[in-house]
Amino acid sequence: MSKIKEIIIGTNNEGKYKEICSLLPNEIKKYSPKQFGILTPEEIGTSFEENSFIKASYFSKKTNLICLSDDSGLEIDLLKGEPGIYSSRWSGEKNNFNLAIKRIFEKMNNIKKDWKNDNVAKFICCLTLFWPNGKNYLSKGIIKGRISTKKKGKNGFGYDPIFIPDGYSKTFGEMKSVLKMSIDHRFKAFRKIRKFFI
Numbered sequence: 001m002s003k004i005k006e007i008i009i010g011t012n013n014e015g016k017y018k019e020i021c022s023l024l025p026n027e028i029k030k031y032s033p034k035q036f037g038i039l040t041p042e043e044i045g046t047s048f049e050e051n052s053f054i055k056a057s058y059f060s061k062k063t064n065l066i067c068l069s070d071d072s073g074l075e076i077d078l079l080k081g082e083p084g085i086y087s088s089r090w091s092g093e094k095n096n097f098n099l100a101i102k103r104i105f106e107k108m109n110n111i112k113k114d115w116k117n118d119n120v121a122k123f124i125c126c127l128t129l130f131w132p133n134g135k136n137y138l139s140k141g142i143i144k145g146r147i148s149t150k151k152k153g154k155n156g157f158g159y160d161p162i163f164i165p166d167g168y169s170k171t172f173g174e175m176k177s178v179l180k181m182s183i184d185h186r187f188k189a190f191r192k193i194r195k196f197f198i
């Protein structure tokens with residue numbers, strides 16, 4: 001198997017782009033959709049797998065490059081899995097995560113008064129590698145944890161300030177990014193496709 005030497009990282013989310021870049025070996029040439037002026041396609045799938053595949057095949061076909069795409073999100077048990085595949089859409093057109101987090105707190109408070117010590121959540125990431133000849137490979141990673149009652153920390157992006165992974169007392173937003181990136185859903189999904197790069 002010949003190892004991948006150049007790739008388009010199929011995301012327009014800066015936080016995800018940075019994480020994926022640091023998971024990939026330094027020597028691989030990395031492109032972003034921004035460099036080609038390509039927007040993310042509409043995510044019309046009904047699962048992380050479908051949306052991840054939609055993005056990878058789209059960016060690969062547009063650029064004739066191998067694409068690695070990411071579809072991810074936060075599932076909260078108390079909210080029956082919401083926001084799930086709509087995690088990005090909950091932040092609105094302007095990617096306002098203060099708004100998305102407020103909505104989460106409101107919904108959780110409405111369902112249960114004291115959810116502080118008793119709530120379960122997980123981050124999910126589905127990565128798709130798509131080659132211009134149509135070959136593709138999907139891999140999924142999950143990290144379990146709980147929702148913090150307050151936003152904490154300024155590191156990371158998106159829902160990081162409210163997610164506390166199992167085994168830790170800090171949110172992803174309070175953790176050093178190298179620690180988050182060595183345990184999270186994206187890292188777990190990446191482990192299974194590392195062989196294509198190294």
Ligand code: ITT
Nearest residue numbers: 011012013040070071072073087088157158159160
């Ligand atoms: P692309 O489709 O262009 O990749 P997006 O932001 O729309 O960008 P998704 O559809 O996969 O990406 O949405 C996933 C959302 O879930 C994303 O907006 C993040 O805010 C959130 N999310 C995913 N992984 C996260 C992480 O590691 N930390 C915090 N939030 C995360």
